[in-house]
Amino acid sequence: MRALCLLISAALALTSCAAPEPTAATPTRADTPLAAQSVLAWTNLRQGDSGRDVVTLQYLLRHAGYTLTVDGAFGPGTDSAVRSFQAARGLTVDGIVGGNTWEKLIVTTREGDNNNAVRAVQDQLRNAYGAGVTVDGAFGPATATAVRNFQSSRGLSADGIVGLNTWHALVTGASGGSSTTASLAKQILASGRITLGTSSSTSGGSPRQNVLDTSNGLPAKRGCASNANCGLTVYLKRSMLQGTLNLAAAGNSFYVTSIAGGVHSATSDHYAGLAIDIGIWNGVSLSSPSSAHTRARNACIAAGSDPSQTFDAYNDPTGGHKNHVHCAWN
Numbered sequence: 403m404r405a406l407c408l409l410i411s412a413a414l415a416l417t418s419c420a421a422p423e424p425t426a427a428t429p430t431r432a433d434t435p436l437a438a439q440s441v442l443a444w445t446n447l448r449q450g451d452s453g454r455d456v457v458t459l460q461y462l463l464r465h466a467g468y469t470l471t472v473d474g475a476f477g478p479g480t481d482s483a484v485r486s487f488q489a490a491r492g493l494t495v496d497g498i499v500g501g502n503t504w505e506k507l508i509v510t511t512r513e514g515d516n517n518n519a520v521r522a523v524q525d526q527l528r529n530a531y532g533a534g535v536t537v538d539g540a541f542g543p544a545t546a547t548a549v550r551n552f553q554s555s556r557g558l559s560a561d562g563i564v565g566l567n568t569w570h571a572l573v574t575g576a577s578g579g580s581s582t583t584a585s586l587a588k589q590i591l592a593s594g595r596i597t598l599g600t601s602s603s604t605s606g607g608s609p610r611q612n613v614l615d616t617s618n619g620l621p622a623k624r625g626c627a628s629n630a631n632c633g634l635t636v637y638l639k640r641s642m643l644q645g646t647l648n649l650a651a652a653g654n655s656f657y658v659t660s661i662a663g664g665v666h667s668a669t670s671d672h673y674a675g676l677a678i679d680i681g682i683w684n685g686v687s688l689s690s691p692s693s694a695h696t697r698a699r700n701a702c703i704a705a706g707s708d709p710s711q712t713f714d715a716y717n718d719p720t721g722g723h724k725n726h727v728h729c730a731w732n
Contacts, residue, residue, distance in 0.1 A: 460474075550562045612661040660672060
């Protein structure tokens, strides 16, 4: 009996010393990335990019305590700060600012706040959306009014508080927390990796004008083929806009010579708002056949373009794509 009691006592002692089970209120480090997966489509930024959204990123990094210049250029200093931030927050350390990194960086701001996060909001409102606010970091009545007006224009609750959905709309141009063709066009315009041709001699609209019109919710002007398309317009398709962004997100830089404008066959995917022509690929001119043609075509297909409608100098039986690569989406 004494031996049995000793065994029971030892078992109880072991049980009482066991580590407690982890609870949902205290997630482990391994749980955190799963819980933080973004469900919104954010603008991906990485070293080499530039523009308004990089300014926002830099202000938010400064708010998080990092010392760096706010110049809109994603250089080595910004890359180092991003990687340090990602490591500190348990995120994948890749230097790419995607949804998970954005959503760890953003902080809710409201009237009465005074910090670099407010400067990020004010810079977007003033320089991306034309609001008459001063970028001084002070969230006063004028900023609150501008925020409410912006929220109303995007179908968001006009409460003047810059939370997740308002931040997302400011950065991407999306409405109601979702990506639209207008927001995708805004991301293309802001990308430092995508150069849009501006030639005024282009039949129809230049690539930049096509995308500018789309960013404002307007149709793009088409080029002409045998006068059948003259004066007509088309809404650029989401698949093509997203595919163009996918090319840049994969680390490529390229020059777009035609979207809906230009002279093509009467049934061209350009006139349906589904295609782009690329004239320079990662710094290499496509004015004559080269291996860059093949690389650009393969990248377009990887970005979702239709292989049967994506042509370069080597796979086009008509011979009409010797000086560019044509990428079309469904």
